[in-house]
Amino acid sequence: MTPLKNRTALVTGAGRGIGRAIAQRLAHDGALVAVHYGHDETSARHTTQLITDHGGRAFPLHAPLGTPDDATTLYQRLDTALHHLNQPPTLHILVNNAGYNIRGGITDVTPHDFDRLMTIHAKTPLFLIQHALPRLPHGARIINITSAATRHALTTALTYTMAKSALNALTRTLAQELGPRHITVNAVAPGYTKTDMNKHRWNTPQQETTHTTHTALGRMGHPTDIADIVAFLASHHARWITGQTIDASGGTHL
Template sequence: MGALNGRTALVTGAGRGIGRAIACRLAAGGALVAVHYGSDETSARRTIEQITDGGGRAFPVHAPFGVPHDIRTLYERFDAGLEGLGEPMALDILVNNAGFNIRGGLDDVTPEDFDQLMAVHAKAPLFLVQQGLRRLREAGRIINISSAATRVSLPSSLAYSMAKSALEALTHMLAKELGARQITVNSVAPGFVKTDLNKQRWSTPENEAAHAALSVFGRMGKPADIADIVAFLASDDSRWVTGQCIDASGGTGL
């Protein structure tokens, strides 16, 4: 019997990379997974196919972030997806994973870049929780995907690092506020993971070797490395852990 049987999960940005790995891992544990995507329907469909091919259950939720009424749109489509499957309008696991990066340091970051990054990495998670609380069941799980960039200085990702730091602050505040409902709130901070988002970091053998050398394990991370940690935080085994940021960088910077 799966550890997550009978639970419903919403994973934002689940079409590719870490988000896809998380969605597939939660589905393998028995959860019904809402696969959120902003624009790439083809990739989201591939995530769903991978889940269903493995015997899991999933449905798509299309809702771009950073546009008017984005959270309202997401939950309307989430609710419609559940209704179509005959499932209750409830949520057990919310994974705030959707993200992207616009590189820029102090001299070239723009207000537009900053606003876009904050909208997706900080604003969307806040209001997903606020507007999702009536759906979130007791002893639910909120898991925010942060970044090791909040503790390791990456001058070329200034605004990105600031947005992820805001997400970690949100993690602490929510853990305190939602504890009375036995809801845990934690974040996971990946380091350099081999995904499309940072393909330039492993596009050549030399680039990959340079980034692999930053980890004590001598390799770059894999999406499954992060997904397994999220699965633990989504399970009953993590019931006594809240308000924490789990470093998932393979020991980068030690």
């Protein structure tokens, strides 16, 4: 089964963690995947190798985000890469996944941290979508990775939660605006997921058990749990879903 055959996908921050799992799953479903990375070329090439070793199609795409003209640079390099692969400059699936967290509450946040988190999680996805519009055909898919932290009070990640909440708002508004083109825009909101970015929070069995008790399904999430939901939203089966934020947390803090 290759439901995404003849589709081109771009996954930002696809070198590790959730982004890597998403890239692998989309490639497994038949998509040609641009494995975007900002700085870690080794990890992005490893993701690409994992995909091609299993018969998928992928290529690494370097473009730092949060810099002047980042969207312009990214799409220029994407177009060049697709040209070299004899592919048209068309993008069927855009997954805004790249991000990171700076932990802290109201007394900890600094203007620099605030600006950086809002740029990466809200401003950058906005302009990546804006610049993608000429490349998106009728029926394309935009999927934003947000966070389950936006629906409960996580005092240790105030600015991160604010930035992800802005991404949720962007998702709803763009779904309405792009509806006439049958472009669906949805978000996926992971909860406690075992990735490199969060390993310091559950690097002992006791810490992992503590977080697990907050989930209805009684375990930590895995990147593949998120990737499967993204793949569904990217497929024809999700054609009647748009403007939604899908909670992918295993029932965290219900």
